[in-house]
Amino acid sequence: MTLGMVLALTGAVLSTALAGIGSAWGVGIAGQAAAGVVSEDPDQFAKVLIMQLLPGTQGIYGLLVTFITLSQIGILGGNPITDTHTGLMYLLACLPIAIVGLVSAYHQGRTSVASIGIIAKKPDQFGKAMLFPAMVETYAILALLISILVITNIH
Amino acid sequence: MAIVSMRKLSVCASRKNRKAILEALQKIGAMEIITEEQDGDSGLQKMDTQAARAQFEKTAESFDRALKLLSQYAPEEKKGLSALDGRETVTRSELDRVVRDKAQYLREASEILKAEKEIAECRSEILKDRTQIASLSPWLNLDIPLTAKGTKTTAVLTGTVPDPLSREELLEAAGRDLPDPSCMEGEIISSSSEMTCVSVLALRRDAEKVEENLRSVGFARPAVSVKGIPSAASAACVRDIAGQEEKIASLEKKIASFEGSRKEFRIAADYFRTRAEKYRMLGTLSQSEHVFFLEGWVPEDHADDVAKLLEERYGACVETEEIKETDVEPTLLRNNRFSQSVEGVLESYGLPTKGHVDPTVVMSFFYVFFFGMMLSDAGYGILMFLACGIVLAKYKKIEPGLRKMLQLFFWCGISTAFWGFMYGGFFGNAIDVVAQTFFGYTGGPILKPLWFEPLKNPMRLLMFCMLFGLIHLFAGLALKGLEYLKHGDVTGFVSDVLAWYFFIIGLVMILLPSDIFKSISGMEMTFPGWFGTVAKVLTLIGLVTILIMSGRANRNWGLRIALGAYDIYGVTSWLSDVLSYSRLLALGLATGVIANVINLMAGMVGKSPIGVVGFILVFLLGHALNIAINALGAYVHTNRLQFVEFFGKFYEGGGKPFAPFGTTNKYIEIKEDKVL
Numbered sequence: 001m002t003l004g005m006v007l008a009l010t011g012a013v014l015s016t017a018l019a020g021i022g023s024a025w026g027v028g029i030a031g032q033a034a035a036g037v038v039s040e041d042p043d044q045f046a047k048v049l050i051m052q053l054l055p056g057t058q059g060i061y062g063l064l065v066t067f068i069t070l071s072q073i074g075i076l077g078g079n080p081i082t083d084t085h086t087g088l089m090y091l092l093a094c095l096p097i098a099i100v101g102l103v104s105a106y107h108q109g110r111t112s113v114a115s116i117g118i119i120a121k122k123p124d125q126f127g128k129a130m131l132f133p134a135m136v137e138t139y140a141i142l143a144l145l146i147s148i149l150v151i152t153n154i155h
Numbered sequence: 156m157a158i159v160s161m162r163k164l165s166v167c168a169s170r171k172n173r174k175a176i177l178e179a180l181q182k183i184g185a186m187e188i189i190t191e192e193q194d195g196d197s198g199l200q201k202m203d204t205q206a207a208r209a210q211f212e213k214t215a216e217s218f219d220r221a222l223k224l225l226s227q228y229a230p231e232e233k234k235g236l237s238a239l240d241g242r243e244t245v246t247r248s249e250l251d252r253v254v255r256d257k258a259q260y261l262r263e264a265s266e267i268l269k270a271e272k273e274i275a276e277c278r279s280e281i282l283k284d285r286t287q288i289a290s291l292s293p294w295l296n297l298d299i300p301l302t303a304k305g306t307k308t309t310a311v312l313t314g315t316v317p318d319p320l321s322r323e324e325l326l327e328a329a330g331r332d333l334p335d336p337s338c339m340e341g342e343i344i345s346s347s348s349e350m351t352c353v354s355v356l357a358l359r360r361d362a363e364k365v366e367e368n369l370r371s372v373g374f375a376r377p378a379v380s381v382k383g384i385p386s387a388a389s390a391a392c393v394r395d396i397a398g399q400e401e402k403i404a405s406l407e408k409k410i411a412s413f414e415g416s417r418k419e420f421r422i423a424a425d426y427f428r429t430r431a432e433k434y435r436m437l438g439t440l441s442q443s444e445h446v447f448f449l450e451g452w453v454p455e456d457h458a459d460d461v462a463k464l465l466e467e468r469y470g471a472c473v474e475t476e477e478i479k480e481t482d483v484e485p486t487l488l489r490n491n492r493f494s495q496s497v498e499g500v501l502e503s504y505g506l507p508t509k510g511h512v513d514p515t516v517v518m519s520f521f522y523v524f525f526f527g528m529m530l531s532d533a534g535y536g537i538l539m540f541l542a543c544g545i546v547l548a549k550y551k552k553i554e555p556g557l558r559k560m561l562q563l564f565f566w567c568g569i570s571t572a573f574w575g576f577m578y579g580g581f582f583g584n585a586i587d588v589v590a591q592t593f594f595g596y597t598g599g600p601i602l603k604p605l606w607f608e609p610l611k612n613p614m615r616l617l618m619f620c621m622l623f624g625l626i627h628l629f630a631g632l633a634l635k636g637l638e639y640l641k642h643g644d645v646t647g648f649v650s651d652v653l654a655w656y657f658f659i660i661g662l663v664m665i666l667l668p669s670d671i672f673k674s675i676s677g678m679e680m681t682f683p684g685w686f687g688t689v690a691k692v693l694t695l696i697g698l699v700t701i702l703i704m705s706g707r708a709n710r711n712w713g714l715r716i717a718l719g720a721y722d723i724y725g726v727t728s729w730l731s732d733v734l735s736y737s738r739l740l741a742l743g744l745a746t747g748v749i750a751n752v753i754n755l756m757a758g759m760v761g762k763s764p765i766g767v768v769g770f771i772l773v774f775l776l777g778h779a780l781n782i783a784i785n786a787l788g789a790y791v792h793t794n795r796l797q798f799v800e801f802f803g804k805f806y807e808g809g810g811k812p813f814a815p816f817g818t819t820n821k822y823i824e825i826k827e828d829k830v831l
Contacts, residue, residue, distance in 0.1 A: 051785060062740075064748045068610070076755070122233055127503020127794065134795045141741045142734075145617070148744060153615055 003078060003089030004096035005073065012069040015147070019062025019101025026055025026109025031133030033083075033113040037120045043066075047119050047126050051112045054133040058105035061144040063096045068151050086154065093150035108136040157485040158513050161813075162458040164477055165450045168471030172566075173440070173447050176469050177816075180451075184817030185461055187485050188451040190439040199448070208795030211431035214261070218424035219821075221264040222417065224271050241282050241552030242824040245422055248395065250825060253422040260423050263413050270406045277399040278408070284392040284399075287381070291392075293345040293352045294377070294385035301381055310362035315350040317373045328354050329365050330373045339365070352377070373399050376522035394478035421822035431820045436816055450476065452485050452813070455557050484509040486810035494519035496562035504798050505808020512638050512804055522563075522628050522793055527570025528620075529742040529789035530751060534582035535782045540568025552824070561634040567789075578743065582778055583750025592770070609744055616740050619677045624736025627664070627796070628729070631804030632656065638805065650704030658697025659729060698723060732800045746785045753777030793803025 036046035069090055074080035081087060115129040162294050164186070168176055180186050188367050253260065258408035286524050293493065294301060297313065305311040312329075334753030338361070344352040353374075357365045366374070381388045418567075441448050462473040486506040488498050490513075497519040507513050530536065541564035547553075553561070575581060583604050609616045636652035639645075668682050706718025751771065760769035802808075818825070 026236065042466065050791075052788055054791065055782070059747075060745060060749065060784065063752070064745050067748055067752050125503075127798070130791060131795060131798055134791050135799070137792075138735065138738070141738045144741050144745075145737050148741070149613055149617075152610065 002080075002082045002084070002087070003107065004082055004084040007087035007147065008069065008073045008081060008090035009075070011091035011098075012066045012073070012075075014091075015062045015065040015069070015094040015098040015101070017062075018064075018098040019105065020059040022102035022105030023056050023059030023062075025103040026058070026112065027052055029109045030044040030055060030112035030116065031074075037116055041123075041140050043119070044119055044123055046121065048116050048152040050130070051133065052061045054130075054137065056107040056141045057137060058101040058108070061140060062101050065094055065144065065147045065151065067150060069094060072151060072155070087143050090151065092155065093147055095147075096143035099142070099145050101140055104136055104143075106141040108133050108137050108140075111136050148153075157489050158507060158509065159489050159813075160455045160486050160513075161452040161478075161487070162339055162455050163358045163450065163476040163482065164453050164458060164462060164472050165448065165476050166471050166473075167446055167448050168465070168466055170442055170445055170447050170534065172469045172471070173437065173442070174433070176471060177436055178467060179468070180273075180461075180816055181429065181463065181818055183432060183461065183464070184451045185457045186258070186451040186816055187450055187814055188436060188439070188816045190436075199441035199443055202438060204434040208438065210433050211427045211434060213700045215424050215427035215431060215515040217268060218260075218264050218272075218420050218427065221413075222420050222424065224267055225414060225417055225420070228407045229414040231417070233447045239528070240550060241343040241554055242820060242822055243418070243658050244552075244826050245823040246826050250422055250823075251428065253419050254426055256419075257426075260416060260419050263416055264420060264423075265510040267410050270410050274403050274406050277403045281396050283401050284396045287379075288392045290379045290390050291381065291385045293387045294379070295348065295389060296344045297352075297354060297385050298507055299354075300383050300422065301377055301379060301385060305356070305359065305362075310357055310359045310365075311354065311361070312357065312366055312369060312374075313344075313354045314369070314374050314398070315348055315352050316369070316375075318345055319348075320351045320353065320372070320529070322818065325353055325355070329368050331368050333361055333364060333368075366476055425818070432816075432819045434785065440472060441814040451816070454813075483811055485813040486512060487813035488515060490515045490519075496559050496566060498523050498700055499556055499559045499563070500794060500797070502575075502812065504802065504806075506810030506812055507806070508810040510642075511807065512634050512641070512805075514634055515803070516632050517634060518797055518801065519566075519708055520798060521630070523566045523570045525574075525627075525739060525796055526567040526624075526793045527574040528623075528739045528787050529792060530567075530571040530746055530783075530785055531578050532580045532582065532746050533572045533575025534580075534585070534778075535566045535746070535786070536570070538571030539571060539786070540565050540783065541807040543568060571789075574743070576602075577604060577606040578747060579608050580750065582774075583747060583752075583754045585750075585754050586760045590769075593762055593767070609747065611742065612677075612739060612745070613634065613744065614675065614677055617737055618678065619737045620731050620739040623739065624670055624733045624796075624800070625659075627736070627801055628732055629656070629659075630800045631686050631806075636804035646704070646707070650700055650707065654697045654700035654704065655699070658701060658726070659692045660727070661690050661694030665694060670707060691706040716765075728803075732803070735800055736794070742785070742788055742792060745788070746781065749781050749785070750778065753781060 030052040034052045037048050038045050070076050073076070073087075073090060081090075111133045115132050118125055118129040180188075190696035207352070210252065256740055277300050282624050293315075299311065299313075301313055303311045304311070316325075316638045322341060325341045325343065326336070326339060331337075332338055333559060340356040342354045346352070353369075355365060355369065411698070413705075447726055458475070462475075465471040488495070488510065490498065494516045498515055500522065501518065527536065530539075547558070547561050547565065579600065579602055584600070586601050587596075590601060607615070632652055632655060636648050639648040640653060665687065667680065673679055686754065701722055702716060704719070705722040706715035709715045709718065757770045757773035757777065760766040760773075
């Protein structure tokens, strides 16, 4: 296996790993808050579950980038890359979703906790409460977009 | 696109018809009664209905609790989606029968509650017994009562010491400094890591000294206070538990025996709830000695019917009031069958107020369009609209909020299927994977995209997403313009709406032929020579208009221009708003790629009988997960695009939903004529 391939694989692995860590973190703290609400008011289960799931998307974006990278660099069939420069480019391309995924999922989780607080006090304000975590996610989406655009245009 | 216009009616009627009129209004449920505080010196009074209302609420609650207990001890057989059945239909005569026999049902309900109370008592007895047994367990080997003091010449010392101790050590410790240490008997009853239970028999004359000796090794009298021999006491507790459990079982059976009255309980609970609501309303009415007054909002098209009903049947005097500036008119939306499905989404943001536009219709089209783009898989879409369609067709009585939600997802499902075919995704690339894995197919994709595959050319799709975004934002701006025109504010329309159209369209036209756009999008377009000139003119007109007109509320020209310049800076928000629509691409890609990953994993098991089973398992599980998480994502982000980007251009919300005075039924629906 060439150095280029190793570099590219590092990027692919990082995007799932870091974004996944962020999502696990965010979903985890939001889940604790959600469980607290359900223990008082089980009727809010569906609403707080949605809130809990919101920071989970970054992990999926990371997986997405990993998969596209793997299929582009020839791990999943096709011609494996050999060039060190190309490998480094893939590594760099993976970084936006890896880093932004990690940080934004954590902060989205914290925002979800706050929004779960809204639902606990005012269950009818679900629409507004949902919006705050969704604002944080915008930046993960932008990072995902850049990662995808770069990866698909390297060849 | 319609906010239903309301008429404010004031009713004045004889006091003796008070309850009858309220009941009639409650039945038709078409009037929102205004409950504002009257001036103190109007000479009118209010009736204190607090006590009666509280009594009815308490009664309704006890029926609720009885029902809950019934479902706990005699669970109802439920069919799959019985939660969607909605409220049970009850005829007026059934209701009347229950009301006539309400004393009997009240008695039954209170018997259920009494049984529940007894069950709770039995449970606490059992708990007490269990603690007793646990605290007695170290003493079970003791064959004399724990409280035994001894005989005339001997003394018994029973208790615990903290440290583990053997019998010899115990006797040695107890017999220290005694004239005759052998005149003593001791026994270790039990020992555990926390304490050792001991019993010492000594001569009465030595008793004090022995106890003092024992205390020096930490001896203490037992904490348990039980009369009699421990093992016997423990056995008595066990017997008691069995007895209490038997009692609980018979009480549970007793509760379950009222199962037949479940329906009547429901009717009674709702009957009392509705009466409580009526008394709440009664308490807010202003009345004099012989007449009472009420004011309320009625939708314009029902107003005449309501007025006629009250006048003819109850001899009331009904007048149409003039709507004052300070009146807050409640908002009721009425839209076409398609658009009303997004009313719930709009409501979660805030309803429009009187005099503003209702964005429902415009929003509904964009909502369904964008949702489809984000989920964008034909298989998922077909599943969604089939599932929603079947539920909607099968359960006719779903409560309205849920019904609208299901309708919304029904339409979104169709849109998702449409975009799935456009992008060529049917459960991802499932068709190709199945063909390749099990049938040895080697050709190109079988289901070709009608438009193009996003992953092959994401840049092109990104451009389209932004175009759709710009159209969405322009639609928002158009609604703002409509509002200006509705109020006859042409200056506002030109300077706040038209100028922005010019400015933005001009900027886009300048951008399109530029090299930057060419290199980003990979699209090359040729434009006629006049294109650039038109672009510049449009931009300039827009720019100048905004600069001069934006701060027109100010007389100070310096400030006015400064405000205008600040508003021009707002063009950056247009940029970020348009960029925000890139989520249409990102989420669309997410669904497709994850679906492909699932298919890839499912196909890995290979071509064999086990492979087929494995394929089906991974396929079902994986796609179920993908559809759930991506439908959630599509829902959240479609809402965001509407609430933040679209509404940001024109919409305020803040309307008060129309809440007519009506029945407050939880379980039943009474079959009779309703105006609304």
